Amino acid sequence: MADYRHPAHAEAVVTLLDAYACDPAGGGTPLAPEVRAALPGALAARPQAFSVLAYDGEQPIGLVNCIEGFSTFACKPLVNVHDVVVLASHRGRRVAQRMLRRVEAEARSRGACKLTLEVLSGNASALRAYEREGFAGFQLDPAFGSAMFLQKKL
Secondary structure, rough: OOOOOOOOHHHHHHHHHHHHHHOHOOOOOOOHHHHHHHHHHHHOOOOOOOEEEEEEEEEEEEEEEEEEEEEEEEEEEEEEEEEEEHHHHOOOOHHHHHHOOOOOOOHHHHOOEEEEEEEOOHHHHHHHHHHHOOOOOOOHHHHHOOOOOOOOOO
């Protein structure tokens, strides 16, 4: 688990998230300087946030950022997997799967009823990776269709 107050962990979180932001799957735009500067402290201030880092020796190569939410239907916490990052140089080595297993263990220790995540429909390799870990589309009643992720920027 990342310690946002540990300088090396804080730098790894910011550097890896910036690599993801620069990737076409992350929007293709680097993080703003003010985001890079404030992110570790902002995450540290939120006890519902946690991150998993993966390393190849001393080099940080993977990151999963998570935010605990709450399921009103289950009256239990849930964990949203917000960002999954693996450097291009280390993709295809099941790094994401190992990090997601650590996320699942943390979610279980928090008493969470489920993990949630969003993925772009065109990101076939990520979809396969998530499906291998047991993630599936969500629906309550097939007549109403599958859940969709929407946003409204403020």
